[in-house]
Amino acid sequence: MTVLVPPVVPLPAETGELRAQVRGFIGAELAAGRFAPRCDSWHAAWDEDFSRRLGARGWLGMTIPVAFGGQGRSALERYVVTEELLAAGAPVAAHWVADRQTAPALLRYGTEQQKQRYLPAIARGECYVGLGLSEPDAGSDLAGVRTRAARVAGGWELTGTKVWTTGAHHAHVLTVLARSGPPDGRNRRAGLSQFLVNLPDPAVRVRPIRLLSGEHHFNEVVLDGVFIPDDMVLGEPGEGWRQVTAELAYERSGPERFLSTFPLLDCLVRQLAEQGAAGRTDAARLGDTVARLWTLRQMSLAVAGALARGDAPEVAAALVKDLGTRLENEVIDVARQLAQVEAAPSAPGLPGLLAGAVMYSPGFTLRGGTNEILRGVVARALGLR
Numbered sequence: 001m002t003v004l005v006p007p008v009v010p011l012p013a014e015t016g017e018l019r020a021q022v023r024g025f026i027g028a029e030l031a032a033g034r035f036a037p038r039c040d041s042w043h044a045a046w047d048e049d050f051s052r053r054l055g056a057r058g059w060l061g062m063t064i065p066v067a068f069g070g071q072g073r074s075a076l077e078r079y080v081v082t083e084e085l086l087a088a089g090a091p092v093a094a095h096w097v098a099d100r101q102t103a104p105a106l107l108r109y110g111t112e113q114q115k116q117r118y119l120p121a122i123a124r125g126e127c128y129v130g131l132g133l134s135e136p137d138a139g140s141d142l143a144g145v146r147t148r149a150a151r152v153a154g155g156w157e158l159t160g161t162k163v164w165t166t167g168a169h170h171a172h173v174l175t176v177l178a179r180s181g182p183p184d185g186r187n188r189r190a191g192l193s194q195f196l197v198n199l200p201d202p203a204v205r206v207r208p209i210r211l212l213s214g215e216h217h218f219n220e221v222v223l224d225g226v227f228i229p230d231d232m233v234l235g236e237p238g239e240g241w242r243q244v245t246a247e248l249a250y251e252r253s254g255p256e257r258f259l260s261t262f263p264l265l266d267c268l269v270r271q272l273a274e275q276g277a278a279g280r281t282d283a284a285r286l287g288d289t290v291a292r293l294w295t296l297r298q299m300s301l302a303v304a305g306a307l308a309r310g311d312a313p314e315v316a317a318a319l320v321k322d323l324g325t326r327l328e329n330e331v332i333d334v335a336r337q338l339a340q341v342e343a344a345p346s347a348p349g350l351p352g353l354l355a356g357a358v359m360y361s362p363g364f365t366l367r368g369g370t371n372e373i374l375r376g377v378v379a380r381a382l383g384l385r
């Protein structure tokens with residue numbers, strides 16, 4: 001039988017104390033009114049002061065070695081901190097991409113100079129990164145990117161348009177996937193490279209793509225002949241596809257793939273308990289949801305353990321994201337059915353959390369690779385295609 005998910009790694013005992021510290025910190029932040037829990041806080045709640053406070057406590061860049069300004073702690077310790085922050089709906093969007101995947105990518109492929117330049121700032125919560133992958137005609141078909149990297153004296157010139165670039169209007173750096181050479185015959189994955197683009201740059205235009213609510217998270221980013229010196233290539237020219245797909249395992253399996261609507265579920269359970277309102281059917285529905293959530297957490301931990309061992313668990317990561325993002329959406333249905341409340345943006349408690357969850361839910365199964373694409377990854381691993 002094909003084994004798709006690696007064995008679960010039990011969390012080391014010392015993570016219990018760390019978890020308690022993070023809970024204490026979150027409790028103090030809430031008591032001081034420094035944030036209100038939000039659904040999808042890792043995408044929607046940008047708060048640079050909060051990121052800096054996390055950095056000051058050593059809860060960013062946790063797996064970055066001390067020599068580069070990090071904490072030299074384990075991936076599982078980072079997991080514990082991350083899941084506590086997400087479960088609380090804390091505002092973690094500012095540092096999210098940099099801490100989750102840019103730091104590991106720099107550690108793996110970056111030059112000494114790039115590591116020295118960016119990693120300490122990421123660990124302090126002071127360096128934010130936008131991901132320049134998707135384009136108007138290349139989302140799922142990432143190998144079809146049309147942004148060109150032309151060789152020029154001393155470096156490269158990037159020309160093209162990226163789209164859905166979350167946080168690019170605040171970011172200090174963009175990581176850009178571009179075509180730097182021709183495909184190798186029919187292999188379009190060859191000839192792609194990754195570049196680090198410092199922002200702002202006069203040759204980079206960042207335009208908002210607003211949500212219906214007017215919120216500004218996404219952008220269109222136009223690269224108009226931006227010059228990138230050779231020392232800002234990330235990794236090896238031509239190896240962009242391999243590097244980006246390795247990053248995706250970090251992007252697809254974390255607790256953010258099943259906890260985006262957890263603050264809503266948490267509030268719902270508390271409210272029903274307080275009101276003594278949950279009948280047997282309601283309790284069974286909640287039990288079913290929480291049991292599946294727990295299973296997903298075990299799967300996600302299994303992937304985290306595999307990443308920590310240096311494995312590349314892309315298939316298990318794809319499974320976690322597919323199942324997890326569907327559960328995130330189901331939590332909304334459960335809340336609507338069990339709580340007699342209307343969604344109300346900006347309202348405290350359940351109505352506001354419900355409104356946020358509904359607003360952001362269309363993106364859950366799209367971002368980081370759509371669920372249809374992920375099922376293709378799983379089907380291939382099962383030998384079905």
Ligand SMILES: Cc1cc2nc3c(=O)[nH]c(=O)nc-3n(C[C@H](O)[C@H](O)[C@H](O)COP(=O)(O)OP(=O)(O)OC[C@H]3O[C@@H](n4cnc5c(N)ncnc54)[C@H](O)[C@@H]3O)c2cc1C
Pocket residue numbers: 043130131132133134135136137138139140141163164165166167362363364366367368369370371372373376
């Ligand atoms: C909240 C959010 C944040 C995002 N942030 C970023 C970011 O920061 N940086 C970035 O680069 N991108 C970002 N994206 C873009 C995201 O990665 C793309 O939306 C996603 O990869 C899908 O690409 P697309 O939108 O071009 O859809 P398309 O690729 O056009 O797909 C449209 C539909 O067709 C289906 N489909 C396509 N190909 C196949 C196939 N071969 N088999 C079966 N079905 C298929 C897809 O599943 C989808 O349902 C973000 C998206 C969202 C929603």
